[in-house]
Amino acid sequence: LAQLGIHGGVRVVGHDIGGMVAFAYARRHPEEVEHLVLVELALPGFGLEQAMDVASGGLFHFGLFMTEKLPELLIEGRESDFLTWWFDWLSAVPGTFPPEEVDTIASSYRGYEALRAGFAHYRTLLDDGRVNRAWHETGGTLPMPVLAVGGEHSTGARLADSLNTAAPHLTGAVITGSGHFVPEERPDAFARELLPFLSAPPRAAGRI
Structure with missing residues (x-):
């Protein structure tokens, strides 16, 4: 953004691991991010560790992918x-x-x-979780409006629920009929949530 001459007021949208990167950017540079949209993920330190626990019904692939x-x-x-x-x-x-x-x-x-x-x-996710938890435990919150989107047949409302204490200006949305790939599976329904949120004035976009 600095290279492009853009200073503040950006709208950041991230899906899955892209959402983890978007969250980290917004956490570290809140003054730059006007709106943040997180789509279909479990955040390190905010539910990912539970989603990785296969003994409790978590998804198997995290353990496989993290193995050297x-x-x-x-x-x-x-x-x-x-x-x-x-x-x-x-x-x-x-x-x-x-x-x-x-x-x-x-x-x-x-x-x-x-x-x-x-x-x-x-292979960095557990470290990311420790960093995110330490940030939140020392009072860190996201000051910008945040939209947390889940697919009905995947994350659902769990992402929004996990961010309740970290994002005071939080909106949650569940896309009916979608699995993990919300933008590709239900693009029109996704756009109906995304575009009004991104176009709203920063102070009005978030609803608790």
């Missing part, structure tokens, strides 16, 4: 096959990602080193 070397060895050479399964598993709308789109995405992850770079972020 193993997911790269299992997936290398099968990137398109893995992502086809992955997108189908997490989607509630069949056919959201056609084969040509899956292949395009897979090309970014093809090969051991590209996979390693992708999985490396998962």
Whole structure:
């Protein structure tokens, strides 16, 4: 933003791990962020650790992806096959990602080193959780309006519920009929939540 000559007033929208990055940016630079939108994730330090606990019904893939070397060895050479399964598993709308789109995405992850770079972020999540919790436990809150969006068949209202004490100006939304990939599965319903929130004046956008 500094390189582009943009100073403050930005609207940040992040999905899944992009939401973790968006949250970290807003936490560290609150004066820069006018509106923050988090879509379909469990935040480190705010529910992710519970979502990773398979003994309590959490999702298995976090443990796999956080294991050094193993997911790269299992997936290398099968990137398109893995992502086809992955997108189908997490989607509630069949056919959201056609084969040509899956292949395009897979090309970014093809090969051991590209996979390693992708999985490396998962290997920082527990550290991220400790940093986020320490920030909140010492009084940190997000001063900007925050919209927390979940898919009906995925995160639902859990993201918004987890942010109640960290985001005083919080709006929660659940997108009916959607799985994890809200922008792709239900783009019109997502836009109906997103656009009015982003266009509202900063002081009026958040509702408790």
